[in-house]
Amino acid sequence: MENRVVITGMGVCAPNGIGLDAFGQSLLNGTSGIRHQADLEALKFSCQIAGKPSLKNVNLNNYFSNVQLKDLDSTGVVYGVIAGKDAWKDAGLYENMESLDWDSGVVFGTGILGVDKFREAIYKVDAGNVRRLGSTAVIQTMASGISAYLGGMLGLGNQVTTNSSACSTGTEAILMGFERIKSKKAKRMLVGSCSDSGPYVWGGFDAMRILPRRYNDKPSEASRPMSASAMGFVPGSGAGALVLESLESAKARGVKIYGEILGGAVNSGGQRNGGSMTASNNNAVIKCIQNAISDSGIQADAIDSINGHLTATTKDAIEITNWGEALKRKGKDFPYINSFKSIFGHCLAASGSIECVGTVLQFQHKKVFGNLNCEDLHPDIQKQVSRERVPLHTIDFESKIIAKASFGFGDVNACVIFKSYSE
Known part of the structure; x- marks a missing residue:
């Protein structure tokens, strides 16, 4: 303990x-x-x-x-x-x-x-x-x-x-x-x-x-x-x-x-190499996710679902690319992924905490909650993730480990790894 x-x-x-x-x-x-x-x-x-x-x-x-x-x-x-x-x-x-x-x-x-x-x-x-x-x-x-x-x-x-x-x-x-x-x-x-x-x-x-x-x-x-x-x-x-x-x-x-929280990481892209006041440095995002995995003492293939930042902008496809690069997974091997912003919008500074509550509730319900308004999956995302991994409706699935990340203005990143509780 x-x-x-x-x-x-x-x-x-x-x-x-x-x-x-x-x-x-x-x-x-x-x-x-x-x-x-x-x-x-x-x-x-x-x-x-x-x-x-x-x-x-x-x-x-x-x-x-x-x-x-x-x-x-x-x-x-x-x-x-x-x-x-x-x-x-x-x-x-x-x-x-x-x-x-x-x-x-x-x-x-x-x-x-x-x-x-x-x-x-x-x-x-x-x-x-x-x-x-x-x-x-x-x-x-x-x-x-x-x-x-x-x-x-x-x-x-x-x-x-x-x-x-x-x-x-x-x-x-x-x-x-x-x-x-x-x-x-x-x-x-x-x-x-x-x-x-x-x-x-x-x-x-x-x-x-x-x-x-x-x-x-x-x-x-x-x-x-x-x-x-x-x-x-x-x-x-x-x-x-x-x-x-x-x-x-x-x-x-x-x-x-x-x-349970296994670990996590925060970092910044320093507004360099493509990062800016309003855009993420992709290398920093990848590093943040990988550092969170390392801090949690797990392997990337242990993550079975993701709650992304995914705000409904042109950056969504780039975020998926970053997740794929960080996890070295794509297609049917990609974890289930959802964005609760499809249901209640982007709650700015409150977004991470509200979405973490929803993420953890998936353990209790033994579900992966669905994504609204995503019938026309972006073609650049389709190249990286199987359609079934982006559920349109809530599905039965008992996640063991979920990764949740948030990215903010100023080129700052945070990723936390949740685990279903067992003795």
Whole structure:
């Protein structure tokens, strides 16, 4: 049991479902969480659709006190607290109101936090109303606000911090928590990431013209990873959270175990050799995957499925090439591969953590979840992967080892290797 790290709790606040049951059923059934957004239309966005969690049936008093809810105007904080507290409860852990839990900490990442609150603050300051900002303006807009909220709510006395690495943030956070437990500096770590929603987050991508513009009247068809007709990623938001724990601690507590983390790797392409602020250095991607495999103590042929980054851009075929080169596998020998962005879009800094929750759920369901909108598999991908390895619908398959990777702006990469749990 020494130094083994397992997953004992998960929570999610995603465009296609809040809570593990709703989220899991959506992935099983291929139910899209992408919707038309009236505010984007009113602001004349070219892309007027997005994946945004619906909070209309969520009682926020189950997650926040009345004092905390006063003036709360950060969707990222709300999503992150929902996912984080649900994961903590799912692991059989509870809020510690009287003392500190010195053995537990949190690494919860974000790309940008409290955009709407920051906008409100700018207007008040410019109008000379600085005293009307309120006492929560700082904590809602500082990047580490989400980990501060969760650390305080749960009474965590170990490391409480926030990471930020663009779209690889969530996967990187998981590896940071994994390494802290592996080195015996903590017994449990709540890990994950969140992303704000709304036009002030998504506007820059719309201006870059990398979002699909021709699907405003058919949003469920817009996100098309690995498709020949892909026209760009659909923006999304939300949060995912996992409780990582030493196997020794999990066994002592007698709790359920969703899976095990064998290892992983993070690196950067240095924006060299084809890498840039917005594109990956392919050699770095390959090296990241190979380093993750080596760190996990497995062979490449042990991986039986992949959850890719795969955003529905022209880079999808290149990503498949990189996976094939890293694993030295192609055709029918290529692992099953899917992209959950087909169902809920690209949730930016939250994407890695939300997708990791979905990846691990495949162990529980003994399935590989399907890919929406991929009937017309890109011809360059067809040259590398057998059609059957890119399932259109959920299939029965009992994965033993799944690789999950995320790649972010700034030419940064993260790859984690999950294993189904066995004694």
